[in-house]
Amino acid sequence: KAGVTQTPRYLIKTRGQQVTLSCSPISGHRSVSWYQQTPGQGLQFLFEYFSETQRNKGNFPGRFSGRQFSNSRSEMNVSTLELGDSALYLCASSADRASGNTIYFGEGSWLTVV
Amino acid sequence: AQRVTQPEKLLSVFKGAPVELKCNYSYSGSPELFWYVQYSRQRLQLLLRHISRESIKGFTADLNKGETSFHLKKPFAQEEDSAMYYCALRPQGGADGLTFGKGTHLIIQP
Numbered sequence: 001k002a003g004v005t006q007t008p009r010y011l012i013k014t015r016g017q018q019v020t021l022s023c024s025p026i027s028g029h030r031s032v033s034w035y036q037q038t039p040g041q042g043l044q045f046l047f048e049y050f051s052e053t054q055r056n057k058g059n060f061p062g063r064f065s066g067r068q069f070s071n072s073r074s075e076m077n078v079s080t081l082e083l084g085d086s087a088l089y090l091c092a093s094s095a096d097r098a099s100g101n102t103i104y105f106g107e108g109s110w111l112t113v114v
Numbered sequence: 115a116q117r118v119t120q121p122e123k124l125l126s127v128f129k130g131a132p133v134e135l136k137c138n139y140s141y142s143g144s145p146e147l148f149w150y151v152q153y154s155r156q157r158l159q160l161l162l163r164h165i166s167r168e169s170i171k172g173f174t175a176d177l178n179k180g181e182t183s184f185h186l187k188k189p190f191a192q193e194e195d196s197a198m199y200y201c202a203l204r205p206q207g208g209a210d211g212l213t214f215g216k217g218t219h220l221i222i223q224p
Binding site: 003033035042043044045046047048056058090102103104105106107108 | 150157158159160163200202210211212213214215216217
């Protein structure tokens with residue numbers, strides 16, 4: 001079956017703009033989570049959605065938001081972009097949140113803020 | 115809050131030599147521990163998790179609650195093992211996202 005799909009794969013934005021990234025989870029998966037990866041901070045958890053509800057949120061400012069649709073597809077939005085938001089944004093999906101469920105990652109969306 | 119530490123940024127060993135990638139964690143509750151691997155130009159993928167107690171591609175990892183460690187081991191390294199390895203933790207029950215270590219870049223020299 002198809003893996004986790006993220007679009008767009010690469011994008012360049014200007015400081016102050018906003019960006020929306022999209023994620024299609026593996027068919028049947030209801031949990032979608034987002035991570036930010038940077039050289040300095042590594043992989044950091046942004047938030048997790050399950051059945052359209054945000055269940056957990058990492059330590060990021062309110063400029064970072066997300067949502068999940070009824071088909072489990074998810075989007076994340078970053079408003080008022082800053083240079084430090086340049087990163088690889090990874091989406092991951094799993095069947096649910098229970099122990100033993102494997103979390104599968106997408107290839108990521110590379111965001112450059114100039 | 116939970117924390118995962120991978121003390122080695124880079125580890126270089128020769129083919130056929132044993133490999134040990136270190137991972138230490140701090141978490142007050144019951145954790146689930148994972149090792150993820152990222153080969154060059156590929157996505158992050160699960161290598162193994164402590165609850166399965168399995169061996170994948172010759173790698174094993176044992177959760178040591180007393181030492182709060184989850185080191186990854188392989189007795190004989192192969193060139194195709196060269197990759198970035200990330201140790202990760204989440205609270206048992208999945209009530210939070212994964213907390214990752216900074217990763218160890220493993221290079222297997224021929």
